[in-house]
Amino acid sequence: MREDARIGVVGATGAVGPVAVELLRERGYTNVRAFASARSAGKMVEGIVIEEATPETLVDLDVCLFSVGTDLSRELVPVAVRAGAVAVDKSSAFRLQDGVPLVVPEVNGERAADHDGIVANPNCCTIPLAMVLKPLHDAAGLARARVSTYQSRSGAGIERMDQLRATPPAEAHIDMDWDFDGVDFEEEAKLRAETRKILELPELPISVTCVRVPVLVGHTEAVWVETKERLSVDDATHVLSEALGLRVEAVPQPRDAVGIDDVLVGRIRQDETTENGLVLFLACDNLRKGAALNAIQIAKLLLERRTVAA
Amino acid sequence: MREDARIGVVGATGAVGPVAVELLRERGYTNVRAFASARSAGKMVEGIVIEEATPETLVDLDVCLFSVGTDLSRELVPVAVRAGAVAVDKSSAFRLQDGVPLVVPEVNGERAADHDGIVANPNCCTIPLAMVLKPLHDAAGLARARVSTYQSRSGAGIERMDQLRATPPAEAHIDMDWDFDGVDFEEEAKLRAETRKILELPELPISVTCVRVPVLVGHTEAVWVETKERLSVDDATHVLSEALGLRVEAVPQPRDAVGIDDVLVGRIRQDETTENGLVLFLACDNLRKGAALNAIQIAKLLLERRTVAA
Numbered sequence: 001m002r003e004d005a006r007i008g009v010v011g012a013t014g015a016v017g018p019v020a021v022e023l024l025r026e027r028g029y030t031n032v033r034a035f036a037s038a039r040s041a042g043k044m045v046e047g048i049v050i051e052e053a054t055p056e057t058l059v060d061l062d063v064c065l066f067s068v069g070t071d072l073s074r075e076l077v078p079v080a081v082r083a084g085a086v087a088v089d090k091s092s093a094f095r096l097q098d099g100v101p102l103v104v105p106e107v108n109g110e111r112a113a114d115h116d117g118i119v120a121n122p123n124c125c126t127i128p129l130a131m132v133l134k135p136l137h138d139a140a141g142l143a144r145a146r147v148s149t150y151q152s153r154s155g156a157g158i159e160r161m162d163q164l165r166a167t168p169p170a171e172a173h174i175d176m177d178w179d180f181d182g183v184d185f186e187e188e189a190k191l192r193a194e195t196r197k198i199l200e201l202p203e204l205p206i207s208v209t210c211v212r213v214p215v216l217v218g219h220t221e222a223v224w225v226e227t228k229e230r231l232s233v234d235d236a237t238h239v240l241s242e243a244l245g246l247r248v249e250a251v252p253q254p255r256d257a258v259g260i261d262d263v264l265v266g267r268i269r270q271d272e273t274t275e276n277g278l279v280l281f282l283a284c285d286n287l288r289k290g291a292a293l294n295a296i297q298i299a300k301l302l303l304e305r306r307t308v309a310a
Numbered sequence: 311m312r313e314d315a316r317i318g319v320v321g322a323t324g325a326v327g328p329v330a331v332e333l334l335r336e337r338g339y340t341n342v343r344a345f346a347s348a349r350s351a352g353k354m355v356e357g358i359v360i361e362e363a364t365p366e367t368l369v370d371l372d373v374c375l376f377s378v379g380t381d382l383s384r385e386l387v388p389v390a391v392r393a394g395a396v397a398v399d400k401s402s403a404f405r406l407q408d409g410v411p412l413v414v415p416e417v418n419g420e421r422a423a424d425h426d427g428i429v430a431n432p433n434c435c436t437i438p439l440a441m442v443l444k445p446l447h448d449a450a451g452l453a454r455a456r457v458s459t460y461q462s463r464s465g466a467g468i469e470r471m472d473q474l475r476a477t478p479p480a481e482a483h484i485d486m487d488w489d490f491d492g493v494d495f496e497e498e499a500k501l502r503a504e505t506r507k508i509l510e511l512p513e514l515p516i517s518v519t520c521v522r523v524p525v526l527v528g529h530t531e532a533v534w535v536e537t538k539e540r541l542s543v544d545d546a547t548h549v550l551s552e553a554l555g556l557r558v559e560a561v562p563q564p565r566d567a568v569g570i571d572d573v574l575v576g577r578i579r580q581d582e583t584t585e586n587g588l589v590l591f592l593a594c595d596n597l598r599k600g601a602a603l604n605a606i607q608i609a610k611l612l613l614e615r616r617t618v619a620a
Contacts, residue, residue, distance in 0.1 A: 144583040148458040148532040150484055150521060169474050169482060170526050173565040174460055176577075176591075180561065183579055205583030209532040209591060211460060213523045216480050222458040222519040224534070251490065255483040267486075269493055273454035273515030281486075281519060 003028045005303050006060060008085065010035040010053050010076060011067035012045045015158045016090060020065055020292035021046045027296070033061070061085040063299040067291065069157075081117035086302050088119050088295045095120040095194055102197050105297040106244040107134045112301045119298050123187070124155050124290030125210070125219055126194040128263040128282050132223065134199060135243040136236060136278070141228030143276065144205040147191065148222045150254075152215040155286050161216055172214030185210050219286040220254045223279065230276045237268050245289070257283035261293055313338045315613050318374035318395065320345040320363050320386060322355045325468040326377035326400060330602035331356045337606070343371070371395040373609040377601065391427035396612050398429050398605045405430040405504055412507050415607040416554040417444045422611040429608050433497070434465050434600030435520070435529055436504040438573040438592050442533065444509060445553040446546060446588070451538030453586065454515040457501065458532045460564075462525040465596050471526055482524035495520050529596040530564045533589065540586045547578050555599065567593035571603055 007024060011017040012034035024032045025046055034045050035053035043050045051057045053076055058064065064085040066073050073091035080087050094100045101111040102120045107130045112119055122130070125147075133142060153160040156177070164172065178185035184192075188208040196204050231239070241248040245263055249256070252264035264283040271277025284290050317334060321327040322344035334342045335356055344355050345363035353360045361367045363386055368374065374395040376383050383401035390397050404410045411421040412430045417440045422429055432440070435457075443452060463470045466487070474482065488495035494502075498518040506514050541549070551558040555573055559566070562574035574593040581587025594600050 146456060146534050146581070146583065146589075150460065150523065164479050167479055169477055169479055169524065172479060172482070173525055173528065173563075174523060174530060175563060175565070176561055207534065207579075207581045207583045207587070207589050209577070209589060211530070211532070211591075213460065213484060213525075214479065215483055215524060218483065220484060220521070222521070222532075224456050224517065251486055253483075253485060255485070267519070269517075271456070271517045273456060273517045277517070279456075279517050279519060281521075 002303065004031045005029065006031050006062045007299060008033045008035060008058065008061040008064035008080070009067070010058070010064060012036045012050050013040045013043065014067055015154045015161060016067035016287055016291040018045050019287045020067065020295060021048060023288070023292055023296055055079045058085070059083040063088060063302055065295045065299065066090055077118060086115060086117060086119065088121055088298045090121045090291055090295060092123070092190060094118050095122065096197060102194060103298050104130050104198055104294060105301055106131055108198055108200070109301050112298055113305050119302065121291065121295045121298060122194045122198060123190045124286040125149050125151060125191050125221060126198065127290050127294050128219070128284035129191065129221060129223065130195055130198045131243065131245055131263050132240065132265050132280065132282050133195065133225065135239045136225055136227060136231065137199060137201070139235065139239045140231040140276070142201065142204055143226040143228050146207045146224040148209045149211055150213045150220040151210060152213065152218050152286055154217045155219060155290070156212065164214055164216060167214070174211055174213045176211055178210060217285060217287055218254045218258045218283060219290060220281065220283045222281055224271055225278045225280070226274060227276045227278070231278060233268050233270055233278070236278050240265050240268070252281060252283045254283035258285045260285065261289060263289055312613065314341045315339065316341045316370060316372045317609060318343045318345055318368065318371040318390070319377070320368070320374060321377035322346045322360050323350045323353065324377055325464045325471060326597055326601040328355050329597045330375055330377065330605060331358060333598070333602055333606055365389045368395070369393040373398060373612055375605045375609065376400055377605070387428060396425060396427060396429065398431055398608045400431045400601055400605060402433070402500060404428050405432065406507060412504060413608050414440050414508055414604060415611055416441055418508055418510070419611050422608055423615050429612065431601065431605045431608060432504045432508060433500050434596040435459050435461060435501050435531060436508065437600050437604050438529070438594035439501065439531060439533065440505055440508045441553065441555055441573050442550065442575050442590065442592055443505065443535065445549045446535055446537060446541065447509060447511070449545065449549045450541040450586070452511065452514055453536040453538050456517045456534040458519045459521055460523045460530040461520060462523065462528050462596055464527045465529060465600070466522065474524055474526060477524070484521055484523050486521055488520060527595060527597055528564045528568045528593060529600060530591065530593045532591055534581055535588045535590070536584055537586045537588070541588060543578050543580055543588070546588055550575050550578070562591060562593045564593035568595045570595060571599060573599055
């Protein structure tokens with residue numbers, strides 16, 4: 001992979017964009033451009049002058065990482081693709097679209113090449129969940145999963161981070177502020193549908209409860225898994241500790257997951273309420289592996305496989 | 311019930327004690343005494359001068375509510391009982407002891423009378439959970455339950471509340487700081503064993519994951535329930551809305567549960583991963599119904615049934 005590949009980061013003033021620019025710099029990429037709205041054009045991020053994202057500027061890019069809202073992605077992603085870039089899009093705009101690969105490199109990296117200009121970056125809770133479910137599925141076959149999330153404010157964008165910073169701790173509460181279809185929250189439907197698509201298990205039964213907690217960064221999830229064949233705690237621990245991108249810890253304290261690349265998984269116990277059940281807990285830096293890092297890993301796959309110009 | 315019953319509150323400077331004194335005053339009890347350690351003796355709580363809790367002072371009481379640590383309960387509860395009071399103890403010291411009723415008045419209030427001087431007040435997560443599980447069990451028979459908790463700092467005592475108040479929001483994290491037996495946290499084992507005892511279902515399969523969130527007051531729980539007979543969402547909603555002490559809300563925002571007596575339950579959905587499954591969410595003021603209010607309701611039962619002197 002050429003470190004001088006031309007990489008754009010759109011959404012450079014959001015929660016995820018600056019992390020993406022930082023991680024690209026750390027990895028030695030020299031040809032990184034940052035984009036945001038007209039309001040932020042001219043500001044700096046990691047020593048790069050931010051450009052306004054327009055059809056005129058989103059050109060001459062090999063890969064363009066989008067971390068903006070769904071509406072803006074729908075508008076700007078096709079612009080960048082028409083101009084020759086492969087877009088790695090973090091919004092939910094294209095994730096479930098046929099022909100758009102939805103990729104977690106450790107889980108289904110080989111799908112990244114099957115794109116038509118757009119590769120989608122999954123929801124920040126889907127990424128660590130798929131990473132944990134995949135090795136268990138390969139070892140024993142997934143029968144069903146139940147998940148409750150503890151999602152941080154940064155998953156909802158930079159305004160919600162600022163809002164939490166300004167809230168006295170005595171007034172901070174958990175909340176469930178997602179769009180609601182009358183049964184599930186949109187977030188819950190996403191987590192289910194995306195996990196099914198990534199694992200290529202379109203019928204996998206998954207029940208999800210999503211909750212936002214007053215934490216700035218770091219998503220965690222309590223997961224109950226039932227497998228078709230019995231998997232002992234020792235075997236599950238072994239399987240997970242061998243999996244790429246996971247680190248097994250007895251009690252994965254979520255604060256330990258923040259600032260690192262690995263997803264922490266632990267508290268692996270038998271779910272004694274059923275025959276082939278396991279219960280576990282995972283923690284993930286939602287801005288890194290849950291967002292920016294996963295996008296960069298996708299970009300790397302695309303550049304290495306020369307499915308883009310670089 | 312005589313409003314001049316002689317009621318003691320031990321632990322008057324903790325997280326729960328002041329709430330108990332306040333609720334007793336609101337309910338018109340005129341003969342309330344407050345106790346704490348020597349360090350706090352002479353301070354005031356709700357206009358009452360705090361006495362040191364000693365064998366000499368814990369006398370002339372009809373009912374004595376204890377909200378102190380397990381070690382202190384083991385020491386002081388027998389003292390108050392020997393002096394003639396019935397003790398309602400919030401610690402885990404006696405909860406699972408044979409002959410000690412473990413009581414949630416709406417669930418098994420009739421058990422309160424079977425005491426030998428001590429009635430135990432369940433864990434702050436057990437109380438709302440038992441209140442939700444009982445009507446579902448009566449309607450359709452419980453097969454198993456899975457629970458993940460979002461527990462506030464006040465459940466861990468007043469020091470942890472002060473610690474959170476002093477933590478900048480950017481540094482607040484969820485944590486799992488319970489004693490650990492190598493498999494479950496002690497908190498998880500409590501929740502399982504206490505729920506089984508209260509529901510009188512000693513074999514009920516329950517799997518629990520307990521998590522502490524950076525919230526001052528208000529516990530919430532995500533609950534998956536499987537019943538022996540099928541219960542539709544409508545039927546479950548009806549059954550829960552008829553149950554004493556519960557209030558059904560579409561999306562029970564936990565902040566709405568703080569400061570009120572009812573337990574909020576909602577997000578009642580079919581758990582599509584299994585045949586007779588439901589998933590729901592509950593929210594409870596852990597200092598009120600999860601602690602002080604439940605103790606006062608037990609005291610009221612004891613005084614009404616004249617199993618104590620008053």
